Amino acid sequence: MIARDLLYEGKAKKVFLTDRDDRYLIRYKDDATAFNGEKKGSIIGKGAINNTMSAYFFQLLQSEGVESHFVEQTSSTEMVVRRVEIIPLEVIVRNIAAGSMSARLGIAEGTQLARPVVEFSYKRDDLGDPLVNDDHILALGLADEEELAKLREMALRVNTILREYLSKAGITLVDFKLEFGRLDNGEILLADEISPDTCRFWDSETGEKMDKDRFRRDLGNIEEGYRKALKRVLGGGK
Ligand code: TMP
Numbered sequence: 083m084i085a086r087d088l089l090y091e092g093k094a095k096k097v098f099l100t101d102r103d104d105r106y107l108i109r110y111k112d113d114a115t116a117f118n119g120e121k122k123g124s125i126i127g128k129g130a131i132n133n134t135m136s137a138y139f140f141q142l143l144q145s146e147g148v149e150s151h152f153v154e155q156t157s158s159t160e161m162v163v164r165r166v167e168i169i170p171l172e173v174i175v176r177n178i179a180a181g182s183m184s185a186r187l188g189i190a191e192g193t194q195l196a197r198p199v200v201e202f203s204y205k206r207d208d209l210g211d212p213l214v215n216d217d218h219i220l221a222l223g224l225a226d227e228e229e230l231a232k233l234r235e236m237a238l239r240v241n242t243i244l245r246e247y248l249s250k251a252g253i254t255l256v257d258f259k260l261e262f263g264r265l266d267n268g269e270i271l272l273a274d275e276i277s278p279d280t281c282r283f284w285d286s287e288t289g290e291k292m293d294k295d296r297f298r299r300d301l302g303n304i305e306e307g308y309r310k311a312l313k314r315v316l317g318g319g320k
């Protein structure tokens with residue numbers, strides 16, 4: 083697949099048009115930002131790790147019947163995906179309280195939740211991606227009822243599959259963020275990435291963080307955390 087014009091450059095990825103109008107090429111970058119771009123840096127090797135882990139998870143999910151935009155990994159930092167129109171929602175699933183949920187609701191980080199929590203944020207950098215509920219989503223026309231139900235169902239299914247897989251690899255899946263897209267025919271596919279940038283991964287034994295919180299919170303050994311997470315994921319618990 084030949085990469086042509088740059089379509090879009092995000093904080094962690096570039097999206098290119100290709101010689102096929104139903105495909106994009108995504109190039110993952112080492113650049114890292116946090117707190118809506120206020121904190122900037124670079125994590126050496128992150129692009130390759132996030133690309134490889136995302137490719138692995140998309141294939142695992144596909145084998146369990148969860149359709150995604152993933153087509154193939156074409157280099158260490160690049161993958162070809164199906165062209166979708168991204169739904170402007172961040173779909174977050176939480177198993178354990180952490181991050182913004184702990185701060186907002188005053189629940190200690192690490193508190194096990196009685197059931198998974200699905201949250202939606204409106205993807206608007208200028209507003210800091212505000213939390214929205216089902217009524218906001220329907221009233222703003224961001225998704226219709228059927229789509230909203232589908233997003234929730236797919237997100238919970240991804241949670242079940244990843245949680246079980248990661249637990250065998252000694253990783254506790256604390257929470258994660260997904261994005262979804264629409265094909266021209268309206269079908270909804272999982273999109274974006276699934277990586278240490280978009281998930282919280284804690285070592286099941288020690289609680290050590292193996293994700294972007296090492297960068298957000300200046301915990302050190304950032305690259306090492308990302309590498310460890312990938313090794314565990316690819317090893318599948320072996
Ligand atoms: P939060 O606790 O900061 O709301 O984050 C919840 C999860 O979503 C966590 O796994 C990190 C991920 N996330 C992103 O992927 N992108 C973002 O912009 C934010 C704020 C969180």
Ligand code: ASP
Nearest residue numbers: 093115116117118119120
């Ligand atoms: N990626 C987001 C940003 O730049 C936030 C985050 O992941 O913490 O700001």
